[in-house]
Amino acid sequence: MKGLIPRIHAPFSVSPAFFLILLITWCLSTLPRIVNATSLTYSIAAHEKACFYAHVDKVGEKIAFYFAVQSGGAFDIDYIVTDPRGQLVISGDHERQGDFIFTANYVGEYSFCFANDMSTFAEKLVDFEITVENEPRAEFPQRPSAPExxxxxxxxxxxxxxxxxxxxxxxxxxxxxxxxxxxxxxxxxxxxxxxxxxxxxxxxxxxxxxxxxxxxxxxxxxxxxx
Missing domain, CATH: 1.20.5 (Single alpha-helices involved in coiled-coils or other helix-helix interfaces)
Incomplete structure (x- = not known):
């Protein structure tokens, strides 16, 4: 059986294209571990208050909060974001949509609440996304011969x-x-x-x-x- 195995006498070398493919594959497999995102669509009934939570593991992480009222009434909603201590971070009344990015100064759960108190009978369909992302970049594997x-x-x-x-x-x-x-x-x-x-x-x-x-x-x- 040993005679069937070919022997390679030439030195093994990796082409730059193969290295780039491996690098891209590693990056794609690592990105989901760096970013934690939640995208939901929720129907808020009249006089209802709905809260959602995102956990922050360490200080300095970036939190992105996006929402948009898709249907119902005048397309407006009240929202409030609080930190783990219960302190107000951002808030707004009768807003149709918003897109915010802020830095987490405390470790714990941040609450994102929507209130439909202004509506008598209209339901509001809200599309929102909460993203928690580490600020430092990931460390990619480098070849000593070609770090650039x-x-x-x-x-x-x-x-x-x-x-x-x-x-x-x-x-x-x-x-x-x-x-x-x-x-x-x-x-x-x-x-x-x-x-x-x-x-x-x-x-x-x-x-x-x-x-x-x-x-x-x-x-x-x-x-x-x-």
Missing amino acids: ISTNMEDSLYRLSGSLNVVGRTQKYFRTRENRNLSTVKSTENRIFWFSLLESALIVGMAGLQVFVVRTFFNIRKGQWV
Whole structure:
């Protein structure tokens, strides 16, 4: 069986392309461990207060908070963000959407609450995302012979990640605009339908009233002639 195994006498060398592929694969497998994100869509009933929580392991981590009201009422919601001590971080009333990034100064659970107290009966559909990300960059494996390749690839990956985040934000913005415009179109269609129905009922009522008046008039005139 040993005669079937080929012997390689040439020195083994890794091409730069193969090294870049391994680096990209390692980065993609490491990024989910660096970033902890939660993207949800929640329907908040009238007079309801819903809270969500994100845990921070160490001081200095970046927390990104994004929300947008997709449907319901005037597309507004009250929100409040508090730190583990219960102190206010950010808040707002009757806001349609928001996009915030702040630094966690304390370890523990940060609460993100939405309140629909201003609505009497309208439910609010809120699309939000909470992201907890470590500020320092990940340490990538480097080859002693070509450290500049690893540095350039690291910078390129972070620029690509930033561009993808911008694209994601833009897609969320257009999704929100589409949902709101669709809700406006549906509301306008309903108003046109009920207005047309009311207009038709008024026309039929006026026609019936005219017939009644004319018949009453001729009946009175006929009684007077007799």
